[in-house]
Amino acid sequence: MAAQRGEGDGVVTRPGVAGAEAPADVRERARAIPEAAVARLAVYLRVLSGMVEQGVTTISSEELAGAAGVNSAKLRKDLSYIGSYGTRGVGYDVEVLVGHIERILGLTRKHSVAVVGIGNLGHALANYGGFPSRGFPVGALFDVDPDLTGVPVGGIPVNHIDDITTVCAEREVSIGVIATPPQAAQAVCDRLVSAGVQCILNFAPVVLQVPDYVEVRKVDLAVEMQILSFHVARRADEAAGDVVNGIGVDGVVIRP
Amino acid sequence: MAAQRGEGDGVVTRPGVAGAEAPADVRERARAIPEAAVARLAVYLRVLSGMVEQGVTTISSEELAGAAGVNSAKLRKDLSYIGSYGTRGVGYDVEVLVGHIERILGLTRKHSVAVVGIGNLGHALANYGGFPSRGFPVGALFDVDPDLTGVPVGGIPVNHIDDITTVCAEREVSIGVIATPPQAAQAVCDRLVSAGVQCILNFAPVVLQVPDYVEVRKVDLAVEMQILSFHVARRADEAAGDVVNGIGVDGVVIRP
């Protein structure tokens, strides 16, 4: 995973801070959903949406887990973080579940997205139908290149990056997507942050430094490729290694 | 991450297998590195490469950790998984470290990459300079559209997807990148797998079903956006703040 989730999350669960009498609250609870579970909820949501389209009305944890590629205990635990909406002996009502996951993920409101950097990737993102259809309308595009200013991409005219603060404020951008070359990314990030954007999706291969209250997630192709490379290498080593009754050269168990 | 990592990894580390006297070798090491650490090693590598370019020769765990956005204890532990290459009282030699991380990540060999699906994203990927420069030459491109066959994209002519098996074998593709529409992704994946590709990077918003021995990582924009949405919502809730005895804004029960 690959997310850049700084240790500086700003909002951190504080197990038991004496003194600060937290009015046992939303904060706690919302935050009580483990990060890992949130990511999976989004996956369940997609699978469930597919089910709705197919006319499926009810689904068991086993089935849903299979379709989502996780094990069923994990799925049930994940769902239990958001409440108890299943029926014992029966399963979950697909539409009900969709509704609750959407609510928890905050998808009941629209989140306007700004894409910064209209190169190859920026174009692809601006044209990516998956954003608007899922409640993430692309509200603004930015680039440094003055020649691009005013040119519509995916139906939206590109703004010059110098206007980022005003435009983001006007259009109530809540999520910024950085698709610039790496050299520009930190500066762009700083501008987004000073424009009030608190959630950033970063495609540039750099580690962004942000204040604690800003949430950054990153999508880093090089890192993903290198992780795969690691696995390729591991495989090669295994193949090379003699394996005697299921136990590799060094006690690594190959097939239990 | 958000990585699709099958629970079936086939190879499992068993802490202490009696009998097999481990000649503490690479394989042992390789698999002993936690998945989470592997992802970070790739990040350290990039930061370090930047350092090399700037002429930095030595770096402390504190500095490197700062630049990579992690804490220094974690960094040292991560590096300790690959060996002890630092000097107490001094720090790490940047080039030495680069060398060792590259070795561990399997970057000493080239990994030929095939991109399937030459739409917006596929184009962006085929033209993405970061792949080849980092040891991942794009070796093949595929698409269903016969009109694209033979058209060069990023310098490489597109092949028809029906030729995937032969072309992948010929060009020794070790990593497949799926950038097709979701409907096509599973079929493409199956073809890649039967062509012998064991590592897949999936951009399509679907959960791929693969045999245990295949490693899949996924990059899922919708999921990333939704995770950010969750955080936007959490922030809003916090800001709104008021919680009346355990019941949040929209009826979320915060504390029973």
Added chain:
DNA sequence: TACTGTGAAAGAATTCACAGCC
């Protein structure tokens, strides 16, 4: 002195396994 390397402790996430309900 200034830093690494690492056991041991703490904290998260995952999985087990079963009580409880339909």
Added chain:
DNA sequence: GGCTGTGAATTCTTTCACAGTA
């Protein structure tokens, strides 16, 4: 009988804190 929801057990990850060393 079949399936959910969840404490308890387990495994994985992070952090602490300090011994060890150039």
